Amino acid sequence: MQHSHISRRSVLAGAAGLAAGAAGLGVGRASATPRVATAADRFTAITHVTVIDATGAPAQRDMTVLLRGDRILAVEPSRRVGVPPGAQVVDGRGKFLIPGLANMHNHTFDGELIEPPLNIANGITTVREMSANADVTQWRREIAAGTRLGPRYTIGSPIVDGSPSLWEGLGAPYIAVATPAEGRATVRAQKDAGADFVKVYTRLSRASFFAIADEARRQRIPFLGHVSDFVQLTEASDAGLASVEHLFQVFYDLSSREDELRRAITSVPIAGGEYNGWLNKMHPYEYAAARSVDRHKAAGVFARLARNRTRVTPTLVLHTFTDLPGDTPLTDPRYAYVPAATQGFWQFALELIYLNGRTPEQDARGREIYERRLRLVYDLDRAGVPLLAGTDNGTAYLVPGFSLHDELARLAQAGLTNMRVLQTATLEPARYLGARDRGTIERGNVADLVLLDADPLRDIRNTTRINSVVVRGEVIDPAARQRMLDDVRQAAAAQPPAPAPVAARCPC
Template structure:
């Protein structure tokens, strides 16, 4: 069983450390045992719907009470946040990330963008360190769920590329990989693209025996329905759905089986599978799709469409390179993104392929909408670590794309709040209710009228800690100054760390 377990080393001179100036900044009186009250606010969550004229009280890391302002009075001495004309929603989630470690400010950027839950989809020493710092109160950041090293087939697409992975050739190695990663403390097992059917089902059986969730990619050689029936907790990305829903499925699966990909040749897989994926998408069968989606909904299998990463990979030429949010990324990060775009996604791409991929992205949007209408639970995820995706900011892009795909703003918010909490088994997150964890976002405008209003952030509560407007702007300014003053190494990436669909 081939193993690569070193920390990601995609660029020389990776920055380290935390923003010392922001540690403890903005701690509310609630942290000292007092109460912070958001008064007269309109509350929205996926269970209670819209509730106007509400008082929400926060003490410590919990919602002390929430309800009509006549029923829930403001305690004497409470810190008051005027919520009149504003909208309070639960904290958002990014359920698919890969920290790059180039600019180690991800936790703070998530927090100031209202993202209070993050699922790291591959093993990371840095993210585990961040989690310990956050738990100790030494830095500000979201709840972090950290997965195993990527468990892939042999040869693996990540061979020799510095990304933590396990390459398994058979069922015995697959079971051993699950045991190893569970013993190492992984919160879940991450499956990947080149696993054989035998290895995948061995992972399912061993994960079930150990009581550890497994989730991730549906391998090229496993039908989506089989993966769902085997207990895959969530399906990441929208690659493999096309084959299950194609009227030409049998022939296309034979073609997939004939594709040979060398170890470490991610780019070869990405380009080699394109004609087959495109053919599958163009032979989409609505009746087959309805049966597939009904099965996923019945099994409770969540889907993380990651439309943001499909956008950056399918039509990278459309991604603006002058986005003002990129001022929070260092020169090394910007150079890294440009290198990946030129050497993975656009290298050798013909005008015909560009047109096909543009069509494919439109079809992905329709697919996400169809999944939602069929009752398949969706979750927001970005695949952070891919070119031109930003911690926290890109979750708001994902919300907009989900609405563009046909979800209502309320459904999109459910995918960013309630469904992630449900998927993680958290009964005290994802809604605004007495006793719940106080992960909250106060908005200046109504997100149900325009989902883009989730970016109109006034304040954020992260486990009861209030980031008020002044503190939020101070943190953003400190991050901007830190990355702009960071000397550029000018290094060429030594590994592919931001591949589409990781």
């Protein structure tokens, strides 16, 4: 339904921009020289919808969200706002509007025909790419130029690990840093190369880790990633680590046995390329740390992280896999969106990296550790530590796009309210990125939106009930979204299987 008027309040809310745009479309005083409307003049109205703006405010029912070009012009009760003539109208009756989602820990492997459309079809409009990737860098340029549809990308450096590195000889891109001077030089080189942040990794020495932290501060580039085996979580937070990726090293700081366990883990011999060995050798120490959490000590650690605004990206979908690899579903209809070569690598990684050398005792301990990780995430949230939703796509059996919704379900399983879960993929990523015009549904913000057929505040799994996606003001309606998914499925099926795995993919 369309209306030929715009209310006085909406005009004031939109300021002069609405008046100018309406004039360009022939609304109001006639112009002597008609002007051709541009994309920036385009009006879209999502009418009679329930708005979940992700600010933490209650859902607002029977609202109209008016867009002009790629911006939100008004968010008003439907009875107060009209729809400009010629506007595209999306009927939101019985539907729920949320901000576009963010995946804050991603590794891209499957190419332009797979990953950008799978992200958009799943409502993901922002992606933090955790390792340098020439393809993604090119996509970002094309997306900015308007020649490709895809999410906004923030792209990091290659993995910056110690020497020897866990990924030595395994094919994953990494930089091995043996000295503090090499660490500082790496930070400068990555900034010059255009990295948005420096990604630090597990086996960095203490001296190299803190040299990188200091140089990153000097160069004004964020550094983030894994907490080194040789550095306390609280030390890393105080040094400016912007976000902690995964939960592998968190329990040690909380343990009543911390000193004893740190002496043990720092003396464990780890050879280059021994990622599987690292998983197996560190397992008993992490288990001991998880079982000896001192609640009073933990409260102090959490308060320190919250005070420093150190984000944590739990990647529970990754930990489901690393803690419980034997439970990995080997069949899933969503695997049809992934090329056979990738599925072949998944099987290789599961058998050679994650199940290789694993004992029944580890399986039992892994189940307990995972349950403790869920409680840890709940405690972090309760203590005010900002959490970011991320998946570690690139790890075996995680399907691009879809896996973010799996992560949201696990965050709800951990005990977060559905609003807080939603904020880990909307408001919190925007705050982390310093993007004041994203992450919530408010006037003036970028029009990245997801229209759902069911209420995510009632059941967070309803984020999968996607009707339409709005990307910078462009509406991907149900038919167009289905075409995107069909095209991805066909592209995946058309790619030949690889004869053997040629490169490692990692929880990194």
